[in-house]
Amino acid sequence: MRYRAAPGTGGASTLTTILFIEQVLNGLQFGVMLFVMAAGLTLVFGVMGLINLAHGSLYMVGAFAAAAVAGATGSFVLALGAALAAAAGAGALVELLVIRRLYDREHLDQVLATFALILIFSEGTRWMFGSFPLYLDIPDALSGVVTLPGGIQYSLYRLVIIGIGLGIAGFLFWLISRTRLGIRIRAGESDREMIAALGVDISKLYTLVFALGAALAGLAGALVGAIQSVQVxxxxxxxxxAFVVIVIGGIGSIKGAFVGALMVGLTDTLGGLLLPGFFRLFMENAAATSTGSALASMLIYILMAVVLVWRPQGLFGPQT
Amino acid sequence: MKREMLINAALMAGLLVVPLWAWAVDEPFTITLATRVAILALAAVGLNIALGIGGLVSLGHAAFFGIGGYAMGILASHAQTYDPIMQWPLLVEGTKVMPVIWIVAVLAAALAALVIGALSLRTSGVYFIMITLAFGQMLYFFAISWPAYGGEDGLSIYVRNDFPLLNTLDPIQFFAICFALLALALWFSARLAASPFGLALNAARQTPQRVEAVGLSPFRLRLAAFVLSGAITGLAGALFADLNRFVSPVMFSWQTSGEIIVFIILGGVGRLYGPVAGAALFITLEHFLGEVSDYWHIFLGLLLLAVVLFARGGVIGTLAGRKVAHD
Structure with missing residues (x-):
């Protein structure tokens, strides 16, 4: 269940620097995927003021769509396309049927309605695909390892994920700051009545933003599904x-989501690597391993608590 | 409001009569179901102090439910192996006596609520929801990765704990204990809602600026409510673990937090007895729909969606037909 990047697939070298660099790359890979998730959440919150618990269900929909299409056609590119289309479609449908009734409601109603959507999505998926996990294979062209400068061997697929994640980050920054849609999104964040008065079809904009966030979640689900199992x-x-990422980065900020995601990804991966060793300096081996791994599992939440004490609105959140 | 009082009385009478009838016709499983309703309602009565009066949407109350459960599990497991919990600086032994376990569970949950509340209440709104959810998840992962008390597999207790003068292994007697605690908690939260503290807390939900202007601190009011709320949910956790004679990290999971909120909403937000109605409806649905279909969560989801979108008063609101005073 734990969403943690698996140890690198590189050669079984005992050199600790190599292990360390591998784990940094794993942390980056984990971080960029968290960013892709968190970006959709933070956009939806920033523009529509909605807390969407069902964002994780759209991640699952993307992964299942990819696994089903890859199983039927054998093409990974088609699988990714299916993930994007299925998640965006499910997102748009849910926005039209349920979510748009929630924009003016209290957060409590939003939490409950989207919790209900999780139940419906999860049980619906279980009904369609069964309880057993599906497997999505890494395509042949991307499997195997590459040798990085310094003789480090690292999984090509994970490097590609890092590249795609950084590409999406660049695309989102460009979209928000340079395009007409981005201008409307930013205007929607600051004054929704005004942009509606200026003739922008606000409900179409909301559906579009929600579907965009959903598509990103679905893509993340498909990409991560190939290195983990695809299950309800x-x-x-x-x-x-992703919530922890948003709390750290500040709600509504894409930049905050990016920084927060990398912090969480690296903290989680490196904490698991370094903490048991740290406790071994002054404790016996077994106790150090259990204390270290128990504390490592809590480390990102401790990071969140520290940020909260220091800046309750998050690193890049609006000043209140 | 009179009609609501009648509904409340009917609810409690129903919760009492069904297990008594089951006892008379020797149907212990029905008594167990009623005991589950009483315990889960108690957990939701706890959350309702923070959520109903204080307006604090905590999506992390599984943390306190789980802490109560583990307090029971740890004390009882040490008692059954005669292995002291610690020997230095003072000898602390496990116990199988329910009232002692309850006190430990309540104190541990209150302490956790104090720390989590002090951090989370620095924020409000959506931040608060996400942060309480995250702290709940933190304890979930801690329980999984801490091997001393079973880790992912949880902890089993061979025999239910003891209560002076009662035989807790008899389902109806254990039900009586849980029902009495539920009634006590309901009485306490009714008193609390009408007390100066409860009124100030209610005011802090509606207009925090005015509360501040008369010299009260909304933060302190909310923190006190959060601690009380966590303590009661912790007590429910200890009872729940005793009912199953088993604790596991599942008690800490985010689904548990979600379900505790769902009880309140199904019953009706801002209603004192809403948690009882909601928990009873939930367990009834789980029992009957669960027999009809393995996928009964779909129906639960649709029902919940319908309640949120169209019937915001929940069961009690629909029956009593009047809007709640402060809505």
Whole structure:
């Protein structure tokens, strides 16, 4: 269940620097995928003021769509396309049927309605695909390892994920700051009545933003699904980590989501690597391993608590 | 309001009569279901102090439910192996006596609520929801990765704990204990809502600026409510673990937090007895729909969606037909 990047697939070298660099790359890979999740959440919150617990379900929908299409056609590119289309379609449908009734409601209603959507999505997926996990294979062209400068061997697929994540980050920054849609999104964040008065079809804009966030979640689900199993309930642990990312970065800020996601990804991966060793300096081996791993599992939440004490509105959140 | 009082009385009478009838016709499983309703309602009565009066949407109350459960599990497991919990600086032994376990569970949950509340209440709104959810998840992962008390597999207790003069292994007697605690908690939260503290807390939900202007601190009011709320949910956790004679990290999971909120909403937000109605409806649905279909959560989801979108008063609101005073 734990959404944690697996140890690197590189050679079984005992050199600790190599292990360390591998784990940094794993942390980056984990971080950029968290960013892709958190970006959709923070956009939806920033523009529509909506807290969406069902974002993790859209991640799951993307992964299942990819696994089903890859199983039927054998093409990974088609699988990714299916993930994007299925998640965006499910997102648009849910926005039209349910979500748009929630914009003016209290957060409590939003939490409950989207919790209800999780139940419906999860049980619906279980009904369609069964309780057993599906497997999505890494395509042949991307499997195997590459040798990085310094002789480090690292999984090509994970490097590609990092590249795609950084590409999406660049695309979103460009979209928000340079395009007409981005201008409307930013205007919607600051004054929704005004942009409606200026003739922008606000409900179409909301559906579009929601579907965009959903598509990103679905893509993340498909990409991560190839290195983990695709199963019901896979989305919610990631969703909660994406919340931690948003709390750290500040609600509504894409930049905050990016910085927060990398912090959470690196803290989680490196904490698991370094903490047991740290406790071994002054404790016996077994106790150090259990204390270290128990504390490592809490480390990102401790990071969140520290940020909260220091800046309750998050690193890049609006000053209140 | 009179009609609501009648509904409340009917609810409690129903919760009492069904297990008594089951006892008379020797149907212990029905008594267990009623005991579950009483315990889960108690957990939701706890959350309702923060959510109903204080307006604090905590999506992390599984943390306190789980802490109560583990307080029971740890004390009882040490008692059954005669292995002291610690020997230095003072000897602390496990116990199988329910009232002692309850006190430990309540204190541990209150302490956790104090720390989590002090951090989370620095924020409000959506931040608060996400942060309480995250702290709940933190304890979930801690319980999984801490091997001393079973880790992911949880902890089993061979025999239910003891209560002076009662035989807790008899389902109806254990039900009586849980029902009495539920009634006590309901009485307490009714008193609390009408007390100066409760009124100030209610005011802090509606207009915090005015509360501040008369010299009260909304933060302190909310923190006190959060601690009380966590303590009661912790007590429910200890009872729940005793009912199952088993604790596991599942008690800490985010689904548990979600379900505790769902009880309140199904019953009706801002209603004192809403948690009882909601928990009873939930367990009834789980029992009957669960027999009809393995996928009964779909129906639960649709029902919840319908309640949120169209019937915001929940069960009690629909029956009593009047809007709640402060809505």
């Amino acid at each position: 309930g896979m989305g919610e642990p990631v969703l909660i980590l």
